[in-house]
Ligand SMILES: O=P(O)(O)OC[C@H]1O[C@H](OP(=O)(O)OP(=O)(O)O)[C@H](O)[C@@H]1O
């Protein structure tokens with residue numbers, strides 16, 4: 001669920017302005033899930049813009065306080081959720097930890113980095129949700145460490161049914177600052193995409209796992 005439509009359009013405007021959104025229908029991107037896609041949204045770029053990362057940090061705090069209440073700890077999903085998660089934890093004045101996709105193979109063999117005590121409540125921050133797998137791996141690692149996961153917050157989701165089902169299956173709430181439909185709305189309004197590209201993006205969105213196969 002998107003937190004607030006006005007915020008969703010503003011975030012979309014920022015992403016388009018800094019060219020975080022790339023379109024390559026003729027040379028599709030490969031996603032973490034293995035899906036091929038004509039679009040890639042590089043939210044990591046937001047960190048390079050103080051005005052944008054301040055906006056994201058503040059809206060994340062609003063979202064978290066309204067949706068979940070103040071948690072004991074903020075957790076970032078590695079790597080995209082680390083920096084923005086730390087900024088949010090700073091603003092909330094709470095500890096920060098981050099969760100790797102798997103345990104480190106050397107050193108302390110940690111999957112969760114930082115100090116987490118049993119029974120602490122956690123809100124998990126992610127930069128982007130496609131299938132939801134990366135987010136939910138982090139959620140389950142935190143639960144295995146006996147944390148209470150209040151829910152997840154992400155900058156952006158593509159809003160796929162498969163992600164919604166995954167979050168439901170794992171009994172985890174997801175709230176985001178923006179999403180795919182608001183991004184397309186903003187992209188059309190600002191003439192960022194042509195009618196032809198819009199058609200491709202709509203086709204892909206209706207059947208992402210078979211598109212271009
Ligand atoms: O919902 P999913 O299907 O799991 O895809 C989304 C994930 O993909 C990206 O991370 P990536 O694996 O590219 O690694 P990075 O964060 O280290 O850049 C993104 O930052 C999310 O974590």
Ligand SMILES: O=C(O)c1cc(=O)[nH]c(=O)[nH]1
Pocket residue numbers: 030031032033039040041042043128130131
């Ligand atoms: O699913 C992914 O791997 C993915 C998609 C996307 O648009 N951006 C991103 O950083 N990762």
